[in-house]
Each structure stands twice: as structure tokens, then as C-alpha cells.
Amino acid sequence: MLNGRSTVNPELAARVHAAVRELGYRPNGVARNLRRRQTTLWAVLISDVGNPFFTSLVRGVEDGGRQFGYSVVLCNTDENRAREAEYIAVALADNMAGVIISPADDNTDISALVAAGTAVVTIDRELAETEVDAVMVDNEKGAEMATGHLLESGYRRIACITGPRRMSTAMQRLRGYQRALRSAGLPQDRALIRHADFREEGGYSAMASLLDEGVEIDAIFAANNLMTVGAVECLTERGVPIPDRVGVIGFDDIPWARLFRPGLSTVRQPTYELGRAAAQLLADRIDNPARPTARLVLQTELHPRESSRTRTS
């Protein structure tokens, strides 16, 4: 009756409902999950909730999931494949309805999930081998826009601090940077390219190494928010004026970037929307496991601020 199945005497129904309230009866979700062989839980595997990029993503996923009646289990992988594998095992053991993952590596193994029939959506980063629903931004275009903006502002010796080779986003953003230089007819100088770890320290050290090695540069394109902050800190610490001596633009916004001085130019990603879209795709995949995989690419937006002001010299 409580499932709204039977057609019962309305008076009886009222009495039952009263009793339900009176006795404080609560349906046991665990028993329901066991019987239905499904839960209403999603695992969200990201490298760090401390990074505002992922925060906003998670927020979107949670809001989206709520609409469909799912709760979100947070899983920080710290870019660590072992930890990632652990969480995948948990998701499997707990029969989670779906997994949204920003893989720590292009080759992250999600075959166990696929084999178990668990719905999976990758977010931000793509998987090389397995074909599953994916939501991401147009990284190559975003990076090209950023680099193109520096070129238009008059910078010519533009360095690129990108992420690890094993991550799709790092490579796509690097390609975008290279494409912009090529379009402008500028030489590709390998000394201008650094692979760091997508963290603040990585950005800092990459910036330091560029300065220490005396590589001639007049601008920096940093391929994520944290590395941008690291690079700026390094420049500030060493008294290199931004943008007069070195222009800076970063990929992905930083909250309150407008309160920084100089204001940081960035390529903004629609992070919240990425999360919402992933939630939509996952809910849909759960209802419709057979549908062909979807690949959703959202666009980025250029936000020029003072750190990439037009060069006058």
C-alpha cells in the first residue's frame, strides 16, 4: 500500500498513514537497495575538492543528482591511481548506481565498472581506451584562445606550463598553444614548454626553472588554475613585474581573481555546468543503459584582465 499500488479504502489509507507517522516508521533504504539490486548513490572521483575547479564541478553534480534522487559520495583521489582503484572497488562493493570520474590517468582502468554494468561518465578528462559517456571542455580551442590573446597583446616569447603527459587535458591544451603559435608563424621552441603536475608547487617550480635557465620569455600560458597561481607567486617573489616584464594567462578561473593585483587573465571553464551535464548524462545512462555513448564538449570563455595587458614596448 505504501508504494501506492493497491486501491484501498481511503479511510483505511488515512489510518495507515497516521500510524506511519505515529510510530515514526522509516523505510529501510538498505533493504530496498538489496532487493532492487541498485542504490541511489553516485561516486564522484576527483583529484581534490580543495581545488575550486573540482569544487564547482562537484556542486553541479550534486545539484543535478538531487533532482533525480541520487546522493553523491565524494572521493578524493589525489591524482593517485591506487587510491582511485580503491574507490572504484568501494563503488562496486556498495553497488553504487553510477560513477562520475575525472581520471587520474588516461589509462585508468574502469573495466571492472563496465563489466559490472555500472554507469560511468568521465568528466573534465577523457579515457584513452574505454568508451564511456564524457563531458569536457574544448581544451585545444581554449588554449589556442589564451595563447592567441597573448599574441594579439604583443607577446612573442610565450612559454607554456602544462600538465603531465599522461593526461588528456594537458596534451590538448599544449596542442592548442602550439597551434596558436603556428598560426602566427612563430617558431616552436621546445625550451618554452614545461610539463608540471597541475599543482601550485608545480607551477612555481616550472616558472622558477624557466627563469633560472635564462630562457628568454615575455609571457606565460599556464594550463590550469593552481599552476597559474604558483607561477604568479614565483614571479612576484622574484620581483618580475606582471605584465610589464612577463604577461600571464591561466586556464580555468580562480574565485575572486578580480581581487588579485594584477587581475589574472583566464580562460573560464563552465565548471558548474560540466557537473550538471555529467549528472544528466549519468542519470540518463542509468535509465537507458543501451544508448550509444555521448561525448559532450562545452566551450570556454576568454577573460582578459590586467595580467596580459597589451604590450607597449
Place this chain on the structure above:
Amino acid sequence: MLNGRSTVNPELAARVHAAVRELGYRPNGVARNLRRRQTTLWAVLISDVGNPFFTSLVRGVEDGGRQFGYSVVLCNTDENRAREAEYIAVALADNMAGVIISPADDNTDISALVAAGTAVVTIDRELAETEVDAVMVDNEKGAEMATGHLLESGYRRIACITGPRRMSTAMQRLRGYQRALRSAGLPQDRALIRHADFREEGGYSAMASLLDEGVEIDAIFAANNLMTVGAVECLTERGVPIPDRVGVIGFDDIPWARLFRPGLSTVRQPTYELGRAAAQLLADRIDNPARPTARLVLQTELHPRESSRTRTS
């Protein structure tokens, strides 16, 4: 045998384990949960993962929970009591092992959790009625330090933008502010006190109202990170120089506050540690439901930066 109970023929054990691996057997956590009448899930109820304060808290909880074998379900309440109640119902229905909550209101009703025997720890904010384990900072002292610092820097007409009356943190921080003024022998001017909503917009409007009403002020103490940002934005927008015309200090740090210009003075809370401590307390409470309730108070740290530089005039 898989529970490591029996003493079995080692050769047989090896064969079983081989079969386990071969067949890809995975224990069903849901069935286990039903039988044990317990899960390994914690619900963390906070108002917003988008706020770096809560982000860092959640990170601490997740890291702490992992150590004890728990996963964390993220629940954004948006300071909304209805949504909070919904999530409490979910935690109950899903038999979650424990709940860590930063209540949207001093009178948030957690009696259902208590009645069901679910372990609960409040974090950041306290509950007025129910006595449960609690982790927080010394808000009054932190606010007193902040205000005291402004006084030492030569400010005399210090306004306070605090949070809603219904929240313990807002009231404690207000009291700390008042205590500092009293110690300095300054008058308590009610026109200097504003209750906002702990959000950026709230800080912005409160600041705007102070300026619009022509209240004579030379400094601001804002009782959380987001309201500090809002207040600074308002001042910046209206061209009020910080700290020369108005000094600013905020409660709770903001990531990369040192990249802001002027650098924002803050009272730092040990956010990550708060989360870790709450996790510890919750795990312990689950193992030991009868132990008396604990109330853990951590200390804050003053981080003076340029926004509250000593007045020369």
C-alpha cells in the same frame, strides 16, 4: 572462510582464493550492510562546498573517514532547513553510520538521528538544544583578536558585519568584537553592527548600507570569509581606499589571500584540522556510543596583512 575465521587446509584456502580472483567475486556491501544493520557511510551536511572554508573541512573529514574505512556522502544544505531535514531523512533511511553537520540553525532538529542511535558530531556551529559531540574554534577569542588588532593599528570606529542571529558562530564572533571594544574603553554603538547572511552579497550590502547611511567608520571586521570579500568589493567599487580610509580584517582565511591587493588580513581557522577532529570523534562515537559527549575547541591564528596596516593619521 573469507572472513578469516576457520583454520583451513592452506592448500584449499589457496584454491578458494584463486577461484575468488578467477570468477571476479566481489562481496556485496549492501547485503552486508543490511545484515549488520550498519553501513560504512557518513553524511556530511554543510551549507556549501563552494565555500573554501567548508571545502577544507570536508577534505579533513574525508581523509579522516578513509582511515577508519568510511566513505563520505556530501550534502549541501544551502543554509536551508528544509533541505537539511531532507538530507537527515536520507541519512536515516540509508542507515548511515554517522552524520557530521554544520547546522543551518542553532535549533536544527536532529532528534530523529539521536532517536535512531545514529552518531552525530556538529562541526563549526553548535546546537542549542541537543547535546552531541562538537568541534569548533574559539570564535569569541578569534573575533576579539581581530578587533583588538584593528584597535592596536589605530582604528577607532570599527564596524562589525556578522552573520544571522540564529547561528552560534555569528553571535560568538559578535561578542568577541564587543568584548574587544569594551576592553579598550570604547562605546558600543549599535549603528556599527550589521547582521548579514554569511554570503558575499550579504557582505556587500551590509558594507553598502554602512556607507550609504553615512555611519562614521574607519574599519570593518567581517565575521566570515565570503562577507569579507563582499565588503572589499563594495569598498573597491566605490573607490574607498583600503586600508587608508577603511581598514579591513576578516574571519577565516581565503585561499591565495596573499595574492590580493591589498593583502587581506584574516583570522585563520584550522579548517582541515576541524574536519579531521570531527572524523576522529565520529569514528570513536560509533565504536563507543555510551561515552560522554565531547566538545573540542581549536584556536585561531591572526594573520595581519596590508588591509589593516597601522594608521598613521
Place this chain on the structure above:
DNA sequence: CTGAAAGCGCTAACAT
């Protein structure tokens, strides 16, 4: 159309 019964996969209690 409604009520009864089987059983999801595991573990705790019980019998051997």
C-alpha cells in the same frame, strides 16, 4: 485486484 510468500547476499547465531 489483493494478499502471501519467496528471496536479494550476506553474517551471526546455532547446531553439530
Place this chain on the structure above:
DNA sequence: ATGTTAGCGCTTTCAG
């Protein structure tokens, strides 16, 4: 010390 069984609370199926 080991093997067996009952049953967690629900939903689904099947019989009435």
C-alpha cells in the same frame, strides 16, 4: 572447530 540455517526489511512475483 566447522558446517548449517535463519533472517536483516524490503520488493516482486505468483497464487488466490
